[in-house]
Amino acid sequence: MSNRLTVADVTLPLAPVRRRLLSRRALWAYLFVSPAILALLLFTVGPILFTFWVSVHSWNIIEPIYQMPFVGLENYRYLLTKDAVFVRALRNTFVFAICGVGINTVLGLLGALLLNTRLRARVFWRTLFILPIVTAPLALGMMWAVLLNKNYGLVNTLLGLLGLPLQPFLSSPEQALACIIGIAVYQYVGYYIVIYLAGLQGIPQEYYDAAAVDGANRWQTFWHITLPLLRPVLLFIVVTNTIGALQVFDIVFAATTGLAGETSGGGPAGSTMVVVLHMYNTAFKFFRMGRATAMAVILFAIIFFITLIQLRLLQERR
Amino acid sequence: MVRRQLTVPTIARAVLKYLVLALAGAWMLLPFFWMFSGSLMTSKEVTSLPPPLLPAQPQWHNYADVAQVVPLGRSYLNSLLVTGLAVVGILFTSSLCGFGFAKYDFPGRNVLFVLVLASMMIPFFVTLIPVFYIVKQLGWLNNYAGLILPSVVSAYGIFLMRQFILDIPDELLDAARIDGASEFRIYWQIILPLIGPALATLGSFNFVTTWNAFLWPLLVVQSRDLYTVPLALNSLRTYGMMAQFQHLQMAGTALSVIPALLVFVALQRYFVRGIALTGLKG
Numbered sequence: 001m002s003n004r005l006t007v008a009d010v011t012l013p014l015a016p017v018r019r020r021l022l023s024r025r026a027l028w029a030y031l032f033v034s035p036a037i038l039a040l041l042l043f044t045v046g047p048i049l050f051t052f053w054v055s056v057h058s059w060n061i062i063e064p065i066y067q068m069p070f071v072g073l074e075n076y077r078y079l080l081t082k083d084a085v086f087v088r089a090l091r092n093t094f095v096f097a098i099c100g101v102g103i104n105t106v107l108g109l110l111g112a113l114l115l116n117t118r119l120r121a122r123v124f125w126r127t128l129f130i131l132p133i134v135t136a137p138l139a140l141g142m143m144w145a146v147l148l149n150k151n152y153g154l155v156n157t158l159l160g161l162l163g164l165p166l167q168p169f170l171s172s173p174e175q176a177l178a179c180i181i182g183i184a185v186y187q188y189v190g191y192y193i194v195i196y197l198a199g200l201q202g203i204p205q206e207y208y209d210a211a212a213v214d215g216a217n218r219w220q221t222f223w224h225i226t227l228p229l230l231r232p233v234l235l236f237i238v239v240t241n242t243i244g245a246l247q248v249f250d251i252v253f254a255a256t257t258g259l260a261g262e263t264s265g266g267g268p269a270g271s272t273m274v275v276v277l278h279m280y281n282t283a284f285k286f287f288r289m290g291r292a293t294a295m296a297v298i299l300f301a302i303i304f305f306i307t308l309i310q311l312r313l314l315q316e317r318r
Numbered sequence: 319m320v321r322r323q324l325t326v327p328t329i330a331r332a333v334l335k336y337l338v339l340a341l342a343g344a345w346m347l348l349p350f351f352w353m354f355s356g357s358l359m360t361s362k363e364v365t366s367l368p369p370p371l372l373p374a375q376p377q378w379h380n381y382a383d384v385a386q387v388v389p390l391g392r393s394y395l396n397s398l399l400v401t402g403l404a405v406v407g408i409l410f411t412s413s414l415c416g417f418g419f420a421k422y423d424f425p426g427r428n429v430l431f432v433l434v435l436a437s438m439m440i441p442f443f444v445t446l447i448p449v450f451y452i453v454k455q456l457g458w459l460n461n462y463a464g465l466i467l468p469s470v471v472s473a474y475g476i477f478l479m480r481q482f483i484l485d486i487p488d489e490l491l492d493a494a495r496i497d498g499a500s501e502f503r504i505y506w507q508i509i510l511p512l513i514g515p516a517l518a519t520l521g522s523f524n525f526v527t528t529w530n531a532f533l534w535p536l537l538v539v540q541s542r543d544l545y546t547v548p549l550a551l552n553s554l555r556t557y558g559m560m561a562q563f564q565h566l567q568m569a570g571t572a573l574s575v576i577p578a579l580l581v582f583v584a585l586q587r588y589f590v591r592g593i594a595l596t597g598l599k600g
Contacts, residue, residue, distance in 0.1 A: 154352055154369060157367070297444075
């Protein structure tokens with residue numbers, strides 16, 4: 001397609017002239033792509049190579065990079081065998097991602113099915129679910145920390161009115177991670193709904209008409225038409241959101257740092273520590289860049305693996 | 319479709335449907351309601367047990383008082399500047415680069431495009447420490463350059479723009495060339511006006527992400543003069559730990575979320591399409 005003959009090519013009589021003009025166009029193209037490409041090289045491609053390199057060194061970010069002592073895989077060994085906080089953070093991150101994505105995969109589908117029925121003011125209802133997506137995770141984390149305050153929080157007040165026992169929520173090691181998951185479910189459910197809705201609206205009406213003619217009930221229609229046809233959407237949602245959830249930081253930071261004297265966040269008692277928060281603390285509170293980048297590499301490897309699975313599944317479909 | 323009849327099960331189902339929606343909607347609004355309501359209460363009201371649902375007397379001065387605790391006005395200007403420039407930058411670099419990939423043949427094009435695709439798969443946290451180091455070496459710590467420049471490029475934006483520009487017929491560009499337009503003028507006067515909806519999608523999306531960004535500003539900014547709104551909010555958060563500042567924290571939170579909400583309401587159509595096309599990174 002790109003080699004297609006253009007009007008300019010045809011109207012130019014001499015081959016040497018044409019070649020010169022074509023290369024002039026190539027020069028323009030280089031000019032057009034270079035700002036973005038240079039920025040990508042400087043802020044994405046270069047840095048990721050640098051991350052791998054630092055992860056096998058010991059570095060405090062202040063000493064010159066050519067003086068970093070090489071330590072081989074020591075950082076990785078330390079993280080996986082000696083750094084209990086990292087292992088805990090890895091586990092919490094997985095629990096967060098699996099629960100959060102799992103719950104929202106189901107809730108989002110239910111919400112989308114509901115919004116896809118005949119409905120008055122559909123855009124209004126949809127807007128309600130999208131509001132938390134455009135709100136800063138930091139602000140939402142703060143709003144929920146207030147609502148879930150064990151002393152004067154509104155949620156405990158509601159529980160009290162219903163005659164239920166009051167809960168410690170974010171201040172209890174047993175409940176804090178569940179609260180964080182709940183906040184994330186609240187924040188991202190609208191995102192799932194929007195994607196599911198796009199998927200639902202892509203299913204041709206004829207299929208449903210045919211099913212109605214055959215006398216299929218709602219459940220059969222859902223199970224044999226809607227769900228199989230939503231499979232690619234479902235796969236996309238699960239994979240992209242698992243990747244996103246593994247990088248959680250803002251919500252945890254907002255809801256847990258400073259709480260009961262926990263300066264580094266992830267509390268109480270490390271029950272909500274996640275990988276990116278631990279990486280942040282390791283790098284910018286303790287200046288152990290080698291360990292922090294090794295954490296980044298481990299999490300990135302996990303995400304990369306998930307991406308490969310996604311590509312494999314997408315290929316199987318074709 | 320089969321025409322629906324107003325039978326009892328149909329009505330019951332409709333009632334149930336709206337009831338579920340209303341309950342879910344109330345749950346979605348609850349934090350926003352409490353934030354606005356609490357922002358107008360006295361500090362006593364907001365921390366009393368049980369708290370009142372609405373303030374007895376709306377304390378509008380809370381919104382002025384919060385600016386005494388943190389430099390909220392200055393943060394607003396900073397955030398507007400940073401977000402505005404970053405969005406314009408992303409729109410410019412992405413559309414220009416997407417145009418180059420979509421409409422020109424040049425040596426190395428495929429290699430460079432693979433580079434863009436690969437960059438799309440690299441999460442932010444993996445490059446965080448090196449980018450911080452680079453910005454530090456360039457002397458951009460604690461200034462606007464450090465806040466803005468690392469976010470004026472988006473691999474996804476390049477990809478999106480290329481897809482949109484591929485659909486524009488080549489004949490249009492050739493006609494302009496015959497009329498003597500330069501290649502840049504073709505970009506400026508033909509391509510840009512035609513990809514308006516794509517720009518709105520990418521722009522609204524990036525406005526929200528940049529406005530809400532927290533981790534990067536937290537690293538780059540040290541002085542209060544350069545606080546963006548999330549940073550001001552974060553310092554309010556430490557005050558909010560003390561019960562007597564709770565109401566001010568809520569007023570600050572309310573002020574901070576309004577711009578992103580406004581952009582969303584104004585550009586909802588494009589924003590929703592942006593979500594359907596890609597996904598927000600969490």
